[in-house]
Amino acid sequence: MNDILPEASSTFRYLESVVQGIVASYGYSEIRLPLLEHTELFKRSIGEVTDIVEKEMYTFLDRNGESLTLRPEATAGMVRAGMTNGLFHNQKQKLWTSGPMFRYEKPQQGRYRQFYQFDVEAIGYEGPDIDAELIIMSARMWQQLGISKIELEINSLGTPEARASYRDALIEYFTSVKNQLDEDSIRRLEQNPLRILDSKNPGMQAIVEAAPVMLDYLDEESATHFSGLRALLDAAGVTYTVNPRLVRGLDYYSRTVFEWVTDALGSQGAVCSGGRYDGLVQKLGGRETTAIGWAMGIERFVALYEACGGEVPTSDADVYIAALGSGTLERAFRLAEELRDTISGIKVEMNLGGGSFKSQMKRADKSGAEFALILGEQELTDGCIGVKPMRSAGEQTNVALEELAATLEQKLR
Ligand code: ATP
Ligand code: MG
Secondary structure (H helix, E strand, O other): OOOOOHHHHHHHHHHHHHHHHHHHHOOOEEOOOOOEEEHHHHHHHHOOOOHHHHHHOEEEEOOOOOEEEEOOOOHHHHHHHHHHOOOOOOOOEEEEEEEEEEOOOOOEOOEOOEEEEEEEEEEOOOOOHHHHHHHHHHHHHHHHOOOOOOEEEEEEOOOHHHHHHHHHHHHHHHHHOHHHOOHHHHHHHHHOOHHHHOOOOHHHHHHHHOOOOHHHHOOHHHHHHHHHHHHHHHHHOOOOEEOOOOOOOOOOOEEEEEEEEOOOOOOOOEEEEEEEOOOHHHHOOOOOOOEEEEEEEHHHHHHHHHHOOOOOOOOOOOEEEEEOOOOHHHHHHHHHHHHHHHOOOOOEEEOOOOOOHHHHHHHHHHOOOOEEEEEOHHHHHHOEEEEEEOOOOOOOEEEEHHHHHHHHHHHHO
16 A cells, blocks of 8 residues: 655646546536445455455454445445435436545555546446447547557457356366366356456466357347447547457446556556446346446556656746745735735745745745745835746846736746
């Protein structure tokens, strides 16, 4: 679990704000959810025989003896919240949320035990139009931020019935190569053979490659749904490859699944992943409800943005106010507030803790400020202030206090 220090935080905040702006422009609303849910919720939604539920959850008993789990992902909580609050009752919802998720994984570059996700869900839409919108919306993020090293993979998992016959074919195939399977896969063979396709074990790749593919087992309606999605993506100019082995690590998916992957970040290549989960609401005790969503790992998003040469707008101060001599500090404080009142968004840093002229100028330099504003006793008497350019050549000038805001507004533009 990482501390996200100020410099990294400013990149997080910047990218999050860009993404929030984009999803808002598509009409998605924010929902804020608890970090803890009943363990049962994740077992039932994600599925018992998955990496997350088998070995990645932080689960504990509370003082009342109830089993609770730190959320490993957002969809289950989103659906639980929608059901608890009647949000899916005869209405559609387009929602987003973001925050920390927790998984007991082996920490490494791009894989952490507390990580951040940005999560979008659309509930009550059948698609494939919404499937396309969600993908187009994610494509816009890369485009707007100049991220080029990313590719889209899509697949369809069909209906649960179609998947059942695919499951039989997989069991037959994997049984025939059982002596080459690893321990995890043998355990999953009977219960959840689809999970074997999601294996991260390099030694399993050749066997997985040769397995039957879902697209050959797709039911007709899902096939139509899938080609509808492809047509909309084609029309929107979003390029993709169909990856018939993309199954995703959670049990609740049906029909559309997709993943944005990059090879710019080493082995942790999945940046943004999602899919349709039409059966989940019902599985959790609600009515039959269609749903689809995606989740993006913010750490990987940040790393990819940086790998593509992305920069973050500076968080440096605009002006640094130095106060020297008796009575100047009070006036300087008032001035700082006046500037914040009049110039929208200006970053004003006050010199705190006194100090000589030299040490105050040193701090002004370190703040990154464009200008140091120097208020000494003489300036106070004359009703003016010294304006010293810190980043460009040019002389210090004296500006009347009542003209300062207007002058700075001009200079900082
Ligand atoms: P992976 O295959 O890398 O384990 P996943 O399929 O488990 O990913 P999802 O459950 O789909 O991931 O989560 C959505 C996104 O969250 C991923 O695409 C990834 O960007 C990010 N993510 C998942 N697990 C972690 C983690 N432990 N640390 C950082 N980011 C993560
Ligand atoms: Mg995982």
